[in-house]
Amino acid sequence: MTTSPGRLYGLGIGPGDPELLTLKAHRILTSVPVIAYPISERGKSIVRAIVAEFIPDHCIELPLQFPFSIDRSSQPDYDLAAEQISQQLISGKDVAVLCEGEPMLYGTFMYLFDRLSGKFTIEIVPGISSITASAAMLGVPMTYRNDILTIIPATLDEETLRDRLTITDAAVIIKLGRHFTKVRTILTELDLLNRAHYIERSTQPQQKIIPISKVDPAAVPYWSLIVISNKNRVVSP
Amino acid sequence: MTTSPGRLYGLGIGPGDPELLTLKAHRILTSVPVIAYPISERGKSIVRAIVAEFIPDHCIELPLQFPFSIDRSSQPDYDLAAEQISQQLISGKDVAVLCEGEPMLYGTFMYLFDRLSGKFTIEIVPGISSITASAAMLGVPMTYRNDILTIIPATLDEETLRDRLTITDAAVIIKLGRHFTKVRTILTELDLLNRAHYIERSTQPQQKIIPISKVDPAAVPYWSLIVISNKNRVVSP
Numbered sequence: 001m002t003t004s005p006g007r008l009y010g011l012g013i014g015p016g017d018p019e020l021l022t023l024k025a026h027r028i029l030t031s032v033p034v035i036a037y038p039i040s041e042r043g044k045s046i047v048r049a050i051v052a053e054f055i056p057d058h059c060i061e062l063p064l065q066f067p068f069s070i071d072r073s074s075q076p077d078y079d080l081a082a083e084q085i086s087q088q089l090i091s092g093k094d095v096a097v098l099c100e101g102e103p104m105l106y107g108t109f110m111y112l113f114d115r116l117s118g119k120f121t122i123e124i125v126p127g128i129s130s131i132t133a134s135a136a137m138l139g140v141p142m143t144y145r146n147d148i149l150t151i152i153p154a155t156l157d158e159e160t161l162r163d164r165l166t167i168t169d170a171a172v173i174i175k176l177g178r179h180f181t182k183v184r185t186i187l188t189e190l191d192l193l194n195r196a197h198y199i200e201r202s203t204q205p206q207q208k209i210i211p212i213s214k215v216d217p218a219a220v221p222y223w224s225l226i227v228i229s230n231k232n233r234v235v236s237p
Numbered sequence: 238m239t240t241s242p243g244r245l246y247g248l249g250i251g252p253g254d255p256e257l258l259t260l261k262a263h264r265i266l267t268s269v270p271v272i273a274y275p276i277s278e279r280g281k282s283i284v285r286a287i288v289a290e291f292i293p294d295h296c297i298e299l300p301l302q303f304p305f306s307i308d309r310s311s312q313p314d315y316d317l318a319a320e321q322i323s324q325q326l327i328s329g330k331d332v333a334v335l336c337e338g339e340p341m342l343y344g345t346f347m348y349l350f351d352r353l354s355g356k357f358t359i360e361i362v363p364g365i366s367s368i369t370a371s372a373a374m375l376g377v378p379m380t381y382r383n384d385i386l387t388i389i390p391a392t393l394d395e396e397t398l399r400d401r402l403t404i405t406d407a408a409v410i411i412k413l414g415r416h417f418t419k420v421r422t423i424l425t426e427l428d429l430l431n432r433a434h435y436i437e438r439s440t441q442p443q444q445k446i447i448p449i450s451k452v453d454p455a456a457v458p459y460w461s462l463i464v465i466s467n468k469n470r471v472v473s474p
Contacts, residue, residue: 012373015363019260019261020260020261022251022256022365023256023259026260027256102365102369102373104369104373104377105380106384107378110378113378114378117376126252126365126372126440128249128259128339128363128365129369132363132366132369133363135339135341135363136247136340136341136362139350139359139361141341141347141350141351143342143343148387148388148393149388150387151386151387153383156385160385164404168387
Protein backbone atom coordinates (compact mmCIF):
# COMPACT_ATOMS: atom_id res chain seq x y z
CA MET A 1 0.00 0.00 0.00
CA THR A 2 1.38 3.41 -0.96
CA THR A 3 0.66 6.68 0.84
CA SER A 4 -0.47 9.77 -1.11
CA PRO A 5 2.00 12.59 -0.60
CA GLY A 6 0.95 15.50 1.60
CA ARG A 7 0.15 19.02 0.46
CA LEU A 8 2.52 21.95 0.95
CA TYR A 9 1.10 25.26 2.16
CA GLY A 10 2.92 28.59 1.83
CA LEU A 11 1.12 30.27 4.69
CA GLY A 12 1.08 34.08 4.70
CA ILE A 13 1.16 35.12 8.37
CA GLY A 14 0.97 38.88 7.91
CA PRO A 15 3.13 41.73 9.21
CA GLY A 16 3.26 40.93 12.94
CA ASP A 17 -0.09 41.42 14.68
CA PRO A 18 -1.43 37.87 15.21
CA GLU A 19 -4.96 39.20 14.65
CA LEU A 20 -3.95 40.02 11.05
CA LEU A 21 -3.82 36.31 10.24
CA THR A 22 -6.58 35.37 7.80
CA LEU A 23 -9.35 32.98 8.82
CA LYS A 24 -7.92 30.55 6.24
CA ALA A 25 -4.34 30.70 7.54
CA HIS A 26 -5.70 30.25 11.07
CA ARG A 27 -7.70 27.17 10.02
CA ILE A 28 -4.71 25.56 8.32
CA LEU A 29 -2.24 26.47 11.06
CA THR A 30 -4.44 24.92 13.75
CA SER A 31 -5.05 21.69 11.84
CA VAL A 32 -1.89 20.86 9.86
CA PRO A 33 0.33 18.07 11.29
CA VAL A 34 3.70 19.73 10.43
CA ILE A 35 4.80 23.36 10.46
CA ALA A 36 8.13 24.65 9.16
CA TYR A 37 9.68 28.10 9.61
CA PRO A 38 13.01 29.88 9.20
CA ILE A 39 15.19 30.37 12.28
CA SER A 40 18.13 32.67 12.87
CA GLU A 41 21.64 31.43 13.62
CA ARG A 42 20.76 31.74 17.30
CA GLY A 43 17.73 29.50 16.78
CA LYS A 44 15.09 32.21 17.06
CA SER A 45 12.08 32.47 14.75
CA ILE A 46 10.26 35.79 14.37
CA VAL A 47 7.43 34.28 12.37
CA ARG A 48 6.83 31.43 14.82
CA ALA A 49 6.64 33.97 17.67
CA ILE A 50 3.87 35.87 15.85
CA VAL A 51 1.54 32.87 15.80
CA ALA A 52 2.84 30.99 18.89
CA GLU A 53 -0.56 31.15 20.59
CA PHE A 54 -2.21 29.26 17.70
CA ILE A 55 0.26 26.34 17.32
CA PRO A 56 -1.25 23.09 18.61
CA ASP A 57 0.80 21.08 21.15
CA HIS A 58 0.86 17.92 19.04
CA CYS A 59 2.24 19.68 15.96
CA ILE A 60 5.58 18.50 14.49
CA GLU A 61 7.91 21.50 14.10
CA LEU A 62 10.59 21.77 11.44
CA PRO A 63 12.91 24.74 12.06
CA LEU A 64 14.86 25.69 8.91
CA GLN A 65 18.19 27.49 9.03
CA PHE A 66 18.69 29.91 6.12
CA PRO A 67 21.53 32.30 5.40
CA PHE A 68 20.51 35.95 5.62
CA SER A 69 22.79 38.16 3.61
CA ILE A 70 24.37 36.13 0.80
CA ASP A 71 22.97 35.04 -2.54
CA ARG A 72 20.18 32.87 -1.35
CA SER A 73 18.93 31.38 -4.57
CA SER A 74 21.87 29.04 -4.95
CA GLN A 75 22.28 28.04 -1.33
CA PRO A 76 22.67 24.43 -0.27
CA ASP A 77 20.74 25.42 2.88
CA TYR A 78 17.63 25.80 0.74
CA ASP A 79 18.27 22.43 -0.88
CA LEU A 80 18.50 20.88 2.58
CA ALA A 81 15.33 22.63 3.79
CA ALA A 82 13.47 21.51 0.66
CA GLU A 83 14.68 17.96 1.31
CA GLN A 84 13.48 18.03 4.94
CA ILE A 85 10.05 19.24 3.81
CA SER A 86 9.95 16.65 1.01
CA GLN A 87 10.46 13.82 3.48
CA GLN A 88 7.41 14.90 5.49
CA LEU A 89 5.31 15.31 2.34
CA ILE A 90 6.36 11.90 1.00
CA SER A 91 5.36 10.32 4.30
CA GLY A 92 1.85 11.63 3.64
CA LYS A 93 1.82 14.62 5.98
CA ASP A 94 0.68 18.12 5.00
CA VAL A 95 3.29 20.78 5.78
CA ALA A 96 2.67 24.51 6.32
CA VAL A 97 5.64 26.83 5.88
CA LEU A 98 5.07 29.99 7.93
CA CYS A 99 5.86 33.11 5.90
CA GLU A 100 6.04 36.62 7.32
CA GLY A 101 3.87 38.99 5.31
CA GLU A 102 2.96 37.71 1.86
CA PRO A 103 4.73 34.53 0.61
CA MET A 104 5.29 35.74 -2.98
CA LEU A 105 6.67 39.19 -2.10
CA TYR A 106 10.32 39.21 -0.99
CA GLY A 107 9.68 35.93 0.83
CA THR A 108 12.14 33.17 1.70
CA PHE A 109 9.34 30.74 0.83
CA MET A 110 9.84 31.44 -2.88
CA TYR A 111 13.19 29.62 -2.80
CA LEU A 112 11.43 26.54 -1.45
CA PHE A 113 8.58 26.98 -3.94
CA ASP A 114 11.06 27.05 -6.81
CA ARG A 115 12.56 23.76 -5.58
CA LEU A 116 9.33 21.87 -4.80
CA SER A 117 6.96 23.19 -7.48
CA GLY A 118 5.89 20.45 -9.89
CA LYS A 119 6.90 17.70 -7.45
CA PHE A 120 4.14 18.26 -4.89
CA THR A 121 0.76 19.98 -4.66
CA ILE A 122 1.43 23.48 -3.35
CA GLU A 123 -1.17 25.95 -2.12
CA ILE A 124 -0.21 29.55 -1.42
CA VAL A 125 -2.36 31.31 1.17
CA PRO A 126 -1.88 35.05 0.65
CA GLY A 127 -1.02 37.15 3.68
CA ILE A 128 -1.02 40.84 4.50
CA SER A 129 2.26 42.38 3.42
CA SER A 130 4.01 44.80 5.77
CA ILE A 131 4.16 47.09 2.72
CA THR A 132 0.40 47.67 2.53
CA ALA A 133 -0.08 47.31 6.31
CA SER A 134 2.33 50.21 6.83
CA ALA A 135 0.19 52.59 4.78
CA ALA A 136 -2.79 51.56 6.90
CA MET A 137 -0.90 52.11 10.18
CA LEU A 138 0.42 55.48 8.96
CA GLY A 139 -3.03 56.56 7.72
CA VAL A 140 -1.55 57.40 4.33
CA PRO A 141 -3.70 56.73 1.24
CA MET A 142 -1.30 55.41 -1.41
CA THR A 143 -2.83 55.20 -4.87
CA TYR A 144 -5.90 56.78 -6.42
CA ARG A 145 -7.46 55.95 -9.82
CA ASN A 146 -4.62 55.74 -12.41
CA ASP A 147 -1.62 56.13 -10.09
CA ILE A 148 1.53 54.05 -10.35
CA LEU A 149 2.96 52.52 -7.17
CA THR A 150 6.64 51.52 -7.05
CA ILE A 151 8.04 49.22 -4.38
CA ILE A 152 11.77 49.75 -4.23
CA PRO A 153 14.47 48.33 -1.94
CA ALA A 154 16.74 50.92 -0.27
CA THR A 155 19.64 48.57 -0.96
CA LEU A 156 19.79 49.75 -4.59
CA ASP A 157 22.27 52.35 -5.83
CA GLU A 158 21.56 56.09 -5.56
CA GLU A 159 21.00 56.63 -9.26
CA THR A 160 18.35 53.90 -9.52
CA LEU A 161 16.58 55.12 -6.38
CA ARG A 162 16.59 58.72 -7.64
CA ASP A 163 15.34 57.76 -11.12
CA ARG A 164 12.48 55.57 -9.95
CA LEU A 165 11.32 57.94 -7.21
CA THR A 166 11.27 60.80 -9.72
CA ILE A 167 8.80 59.13 -12.09
CA THR A 168 6.41 57.32 -9.75
CA ASP A 169 3.18 58.67 -8.26
CA ALA A 170 3.60 56.86 -4.93
CA ALA A 171 6.28 54.59 -3.52
CA VAL A 172 7.27 52.36 -0.67
CA ILE A 173 11.01 52.20 0.08
CA ILE A 174 11.70 48.93 1.89
CA LYS A 175 14.71 47.33 3.64
CA LEU A 176 15.98 50.67 4.96
CA GLY A 177 18.38 49.48 7.68
CA ARG A 178 21.83 50.98 7.17
CA HIS A 179 20.70 52.67 3.93
CA PHE A 180 18.56 55.24 5.75
CA THR A 181 20.97 58.19 5.39
CA LYS A 182 21.39 57.59 1.65
CA VAL A 183 17.61 57.50 1.21
CA ARG A 184 17.03 60.62 3.32
CA THR A 185 19.57 62.55 1.23
CA ILE A 186 17.80 61.52 -1.99
CA LEU A 187 14.37 62.44 -0.57
CA THR A 188 15.74 65.87 0.39
CA GLU A 189 17.21 66.40 -3.10
CA LEU A 190 13.92 65.42 -4.76
CA ASP A 191 11.88 67.58 -2.36
CA LEU A 192 9.93 64.52 -1.20
CA LEU A 193 10.38 64.87 2.57
CA ASN A 194 6.92 66.37 3.08
CA ARG A 195 5.36 63.27 1.50
CA ALA A 196 7.64 60.73 3.27
CA HIS A 197 6.37 58.72 6.26
CA TYR A 198 8.66 56.46 8.30
CA ILE A 199 7.52 53.35 10.18
CA GLU A 200 9.30 50.42 11.80
CA ARG A 201 7.98 47.05 13.04
CA SER A 202 4.58 47.77 11.53
CA THR A 203 1.58 46.31 13.48
CA GLN A 204 3.90 44.77 16.10
CA PRO A 205 3.84 45.79 19.79
CA GLN A 206 7.14 47.66 19.24
CA GLN A 207 5.79 49.57 16.20
CA LYS A 208 7.24 53.08 15.89
CA ILE A 209 6.17 55.96 13.66
CA ILE A 210 8.84 58.68 13.70
CA PRO A 211 9.14 61.96 11.74
CA ILE A 212 11.96 61.47 9.20
CA SER A 213 13.95 64.35 10.74
CA LYS A 214 13.93 62.59 14.15
CA VAL A 215 15.01 59.13 12.98
CA ASP A 216 18.40 57.98 14.34
CA PRO A 217 20.17 56.47 11.29
CA ALA A 218 22.17 54.17 13.58
CA ALA A 219 19.01 52.57 14.99
CA VAL A 220 17.01 51.82 11.83
CA PRO A 221 15.96 48.15 11.63
CA TYR A 222 16.27 46.26 8.33
CA TRP A 223 12.51 45.84 7.98
CA SER A 224 11.60 49.47 8.46
CA LEU A 225 10.19 51.39 5.53
CA ILE A 226 9.18 54.77 4.15
CA VAL A 227 5.85 55.35 2.43
CA ILE A 228 5.91 58.20 -0.11
CA SER A 229 2.33 59.35 -0.31
CA ASN A 230 0.66 60.20 -3.55
CA LYS A 231 1.72 63.28 -5.49
CA ASN A 232 -1.75 63.58 -7.04
CA ARG A 233 -3.56 63.44 -3.73
CA VAL A 234 -6.52 65.77 -3.66
CA VAL A 235 -7.62 66.48 -0.12
CA SER A 236 -11.27 67.47 -0.07
CA PRO A 237 -12.25 70.98 1.06
CA MET B 238 -24.92 64.63 29.06
CA THR B 239 -22.95 64.40 25.81
CA THR B 240 -22.16 61.23 23.91
CA SER B 241 -18.57 60.45 22.83
CA PRO B 242 -18.41 60.09 19.06
CA GLY B 243 -17.98 56.60 17.60
CA ARG B 244 -14.88 55.25 15.91
CA LEU B 245 -14.62 54.81 12.14
CA TYR B 246 -13.07 51.62 10.78
CA GLY B 247 -11.76 51.24 7.22
CA LEU B 248 -12.15 47.49 7.08
CA GLY B 249 -10.04 45.63 4.51
CA ILE B 250 -12.16 42.67 3.37
CA GLY B 251 -9.67 41.09 0.98
CA PRO B 252 -9.98 40.00 -2.65
CA GLY B 253 -13.16 37.92 -2.59
CA ASP B 254 -12.74 34.65 -0.67
CA PRO B 255 -14.53 35.26 2.67
CA GLU B 256 -11.91 33.07 4.37
CA LEU B 257 -9.28 35.68 3.45
CA LEU B 258 -10.78 38.09 5.97
CA THR B 259 -8.40 38.69 8.86
CA LEU B 260 -9.30 37.62 12.39
CA LYS B 261 -9.36 41.34 13.28
CA ALA B 262 -11.71 42.36 10.46
CA HIS B 263 -13.94 39.41 11.39
CA ARG B 264 -14.05 40.49 15.04
CA ILE B 265 -14.94 44.09 14.15
CA LEU B 266 -17.45 43.13 11.46
CA THR B 267 -19.34 40.84 13.83
CA SER B 268 -19.47 43.37 16.68
CA VAL B 269 -19.83 46.84 15.16
CA PRO B 270 -23.32 48.44 15.30
CA VAL B 271 -23.18 50.08 11.84
CA ILE B 272 -21.65 48.91 8.55
CA ALA B 273 -21.39 51.01 5.40
CA TYR B 274 -20.47 49.90 1.87
CA PRO B 275 -20.59 51.15 -1.72
CA ILE B 276 -23.44 50.01 -3.93
CA SER B 277 -23.85 50.14 -7.69
CA GLU B 278 -26.54 52.15 -9.45
CA ARG B 279 -28.65 49.01 -9.40
CA GLY B 280 -28.25 48.76 -5.64
CA LYS B 281 -25.85 45.81 -5.61
CA SER B 282 -22.78 45.62 -3.38
CA ILE B 283 -19.93 43.27 -4.29
CA VAL B 284 -18.13 43.80 -1.00
CA ARG B 285 -21.23 43.16 1.13
CA ALA B 286 -21.81 39.91 -0.76
CA ILE B 287 -18.29 38.70 0.13
CA VAL B 288 -18.94 38.90 3.88
CA ALA B 289 -22.75 38.44 3.90
CA GLU B 290 -22.47 35.32 6.08
CA PHE B 291 -20.75 37.29 8.86
CA ILE B 292 -23.10 40.30 9.10
CA PRO B 293 -25.21 40.14 12.28
CA ASP B 294 -29.01 40.52 11.90
CA HIS B 295 -29.24 43.50 14.24
CA CYS B 296 -26.60 45.52 12.36
CA ILE B 297 -27.57 48.92 10.89
CA GLU B 298 -26.60 49.02 7.20
CA LEU B 299 -25.64 52.19 5.35
CA PRO B 300 -25.44 51.61 1.57
CA LEU B 301 -23.45 54.39 -0.16
CA GLN B 302 -23.92 55.28 -3.80
CA PHE B 303 -20.72 56.40 -5.51
CA PRO B 304 -20.06 57.32 -9.13
CA PHE B 305 -17.77 54.87 -10.89
CA SER B 306 -16.06 56.47 -13.86
CA ILE B 307 -15.83 60.21 -13.29
CA ASP B 308 -13.41 62.24 -11.18
CA ARG B 309 -14.30 60.90 -7.81
CA SER B 310 -12.30 63.14 -5.55
CA SER B 311 -14.55 66.12 -6.06
CA GLN B 312 -17.87 64.38 -6.09
CA PRO B 313 -20.79 65.58 -3.99
CA ASP B 314 -21.70 61.89 -3.61
CA TYR B 315 -18.65 61.48 -1.39
CA ASP B 316 -19.60 64.53 0.61
CA LEU B 317 -23.04 63.03 1.13
CA ALA B 318 -21.63 59.62 2.11
CA ALA B 319 -19.20 61.27 4.55
CA GLU B 320 -22.14 63.21 6.04
CA GLN B 321 -24.21 60.03 6.47
CA ILE B 322 -21.32 58.33 8.24
CA SER B 323 -20.66 61.42 10.38
CA GLN B 324 -24.22 61.38 11.68
CA GLN B 325 -23.81 57.80 12.93
CA LEU B 326 -20.43 58.60 14.51
CA ILE B 327 -21.77 61.74 16.21
CA SER B 328 -24.63 59.68 17.67
CA GLY B 329 -21.95 57.58 19.39
CA LYS B 330 -22.00 54.53 17.13
CA ASP B 331 -18.89 52.90 15.67
CA VAL B 332 -19.06 52.51 11.88
CA ALA B 333 -17.14 50.00 9.73
CA VAL B 334 -16.78 50.83 6.04
CA LEU B 335 -16.31 47.58 4.09
CA CYS B 336 -13.44 47.90 1.59
CA GLU B 337 -12.61 45.34 -1.09
CA GLY B 338 -8.95 44.38 -0.91
CA GLU B 339 -6.79 46.86 0.97
CA PRO B 340 -8.37 50.22 1.98
CA MET B 341 -5.34 52.40 1.11
CA LEU B 342 -4.65 50.91 -2.33
CA TYR B 343 -6.97 52.14 -5.10
CA GLY B 344 -9.83 52.14 -2.60
CA THR B 345 -12.99 54.23 -2.58
CA PHE B 346 -12.55 54.46 1.21
CA MET B 347 -9.67 56.91 0.75
CA TYR B 348 -12.12 59.59 -0.44
CA LEU B 349 -14.07 59.18 2.80
CA PHE B 350 -10.83 59.09 4.81
CA ASP B 351 -9.75 62.39 3.27
CA ARG B 352 -13.07 63.96 4.31
CA LEU B 353 -13.33 62.55 7.85
CA SER B 354 -9.69 62.43 8.95
CA GLY B 355 -8.99 64.81 11.83
CA LYS B 356 -12.69 65.00 12.72
CA PHE B 357 -13.09 61.46 14.07
CA THR B 358 -10.90 58.62 15.33
CA ILE B 359 -10.20 56.42 12.31
CA GLU B 360 -8.65 52.97 12.39
CA ILE B 361 -7.58 51.28 9.18
CA VAL B 362 -7.59 47.48 9.26
CA PRO B 363 -5.36 46.30 6.42
CA GLY B 364 -6.75 43.69 4.04
CA ILE B 365 -5.31 41.36 1.44
CA SER B 366 -5.05 43.15 -1.87
CA SER B 367 -6.15 41.36 -5.03
CA ILE B 368 -2.75 42.40 -6.39
CA THR B 369 -0.73 40.18 -4.05
CA ALA B 370 -3.45 37.51 -3.84
CA SER B 371 -3.25 37.10 -7.62
CA ALA B 372 0.43 36.18 -7.49
CA ALA B 373 -0.42 33.60 -4.84
CA MET B 374 -3.28 32.13 -6.92
CA LEU B 375 -1.10 32.06 -10.04
CA GLY B 376 1.83 30.49 -8.17
CA VAL B 377 4.13 33.22 -9.47
CA PRO B 378 6.88 34.46 -7.13
CA MET B 379 7.08 38.23 -7.69
CA THR B 380 10.11 39.85 -6.09
CA TYR B 381 13.39 38.46 -4.78
CA ARG B 382 16.02 40.34 -2.76
CA ASN B 383 16.61 43.76 -4.41
CA ASP B 384 13.91 43.63 -7.08
CA ILE B 385 11.64 46.55 -7.92
CA LEU B 386 7.90 45.90 -8.24
CA THR B 387 5.73 48.30 -10.22
CA ILE B 388 1.95 48.36 -9.95
CA ILE B 389 0.57 50.04 -13.01
CA PRO B 390 -3.00 50.66 -14.24
CA ALA B 391 -3.72 49.52 -17.81
CA THR B 392 -5.72 52.72 -18.24
CA LEU B 393 -2.50 54.71 -18.79
CA ASP B 394 -1.19 55.66 -22.23
CA GLU B 395 0.96 53.28 -24.30
CA GLU B 396 4.16 55.25 -23.88
CA THR B 397 3.96 55.28 -20.09
CA LEU B 398 3.08 51.58 -19.95
CA ARG B 399 5.98 50.71 -22.28
CA ASP B 400 8.49 52.86 -20.38
CA ARG B 401 7.63 51.55 -16.93
CA LEU B 402 7.42 47.89 -17.98
CA THR B 403 10.84 48.20 -19.64
CA ILE B 404 12.65 49.28 -16.48
CA THR B 405 10.96 47.25 -13.74
CA ASP B 406 11.97 43.79 -12.48
CA ALA B 407 8.40 42.63 -11.88
CA ALA B 408 5.01 44.23 -12.42
CA VAL B 409 1.31 43.90 -11.89
CA ILE B 410 -0.87 45.53 -14.56
CA ILE B 411 -4.28 46.24 -13.03
CA LYS B 412 -7.68 47.48 -14.29
CA LEU B 413 -7.31 45.65 -17.62
CA GLY B 414 -10.94 45.70 -18.81
CA ARG B 415 -11.19 47.21 -22.28
CA HIS B 416 -7.44 47.99 -22.30
CA PHE B 417 -6.45 44.33 -22.69
CA THR B 418 -5.57 44.48 -26.41
CA LYS B 419 -3.37 47.54 -25.91
CA VAL B 420 -1.53 45.82 -23.08
CA ARG B 421 -1.09 42.55 -25.01
CA THR B 422 0.42 44.44 -27.94
CA ILE B 423 2.92 46.16 -25.65
CA LEU B 424 3.84 42.87 -23.94
CA THR B 425 4.45 41.32 -27.36
CA GLU B 426 6.65 44.26 -28.43
CA LEU B 427 8.68 44.05 -25.22
CA ASP B 428 8.99 40.25 -25.44
CA LEU B 429 7.27 39.86 -22.08
CA LEU B 430 4.55 37.38 -23.03
CA ASN B 431 6.44 34.41 -21.59
CA ARG B 432 6.52 36.13 -18.19
CA ALA B 433 2.91 37.39 -18.28
CA HIS B 434 0.17 35.62 -16.29
CA TYR B 435 -3.50 36.57 -16.62
CA ILE B 436 -6.10 36.16 -13.86
CA GLU B 437 -9.63 37.45 -13.30
CA ARG B 438 -11.83 37.50 -10.17
CA SER B 439 -8.93 36.30 -8.05
CA THR B 440 -9.89 34.01 -5.09
CA GLN B 441 -13.60 34.25 -5.99
CA PRO B 442 -15.69 31.21 -7.02
CA GLN B 443 -15.63 32.51 -10.63
CA GLN B 444 -11.82 32.92 -10.63
CA LYS B 445 -10.27 32.24 -14.06
CA ILE B 446 -6.63 31.77 -15.01
CA ILE B 447 -6.27 31.90 -18.80
CA PRO B 448 -3.17 31.83 -21.06
CA ILE B 449 -2.77 35.34 -22.51
CA SER B 450 -3.13 34.00 -26.07
CA LYS B 451 -6.55 32.51 -25.20
CA VAL B 452 -8.05 35.57 -23.50
CA ASP B 453 -11.08 37.06 -25.32
CA PRO B 454 -10.45 40.84 -25.27
CA ALA B 455 -14.20 41.48 -25.37
CA ALA B 456 -14.78 39.55 -22.14
CA VAL B 457 -12.08 40.97 -19.86
CA PRO B 458 -13.52 42.31 -16.57
CA TYR B 459 -12.31 45.64 -15.17
CA TRP B 460 -10.72 44.02 -12.12
CA SER B 461 -8.69 41.43 -13.99
CA LEU B 462 -4.93 41.75 -13.97
CA ILE B 463 -1.66 40.50 -15.41
CA VAL B 464 1.30 39.57 -13.22
CA ILE B 465 4.68 39.96 -14.95
CA SER B 466 6.95 37.56 -13.12
CA ASN B 467 10.45 38.46 -12.17
CA LYS B 468 13.09 38.89 -14.84
CA ASN B 469 15.84 37.90 -12.39
CA ARG B 470 14.11 34.70 -11.31
CA VAL B 471 16.59 31.92 -10.79
CA VAL B 472 14.89 28.55 -10.81
CA SER B 473 16.99 26.07 -8.89
CA PRO B 474 18.44 23.05 -10.68
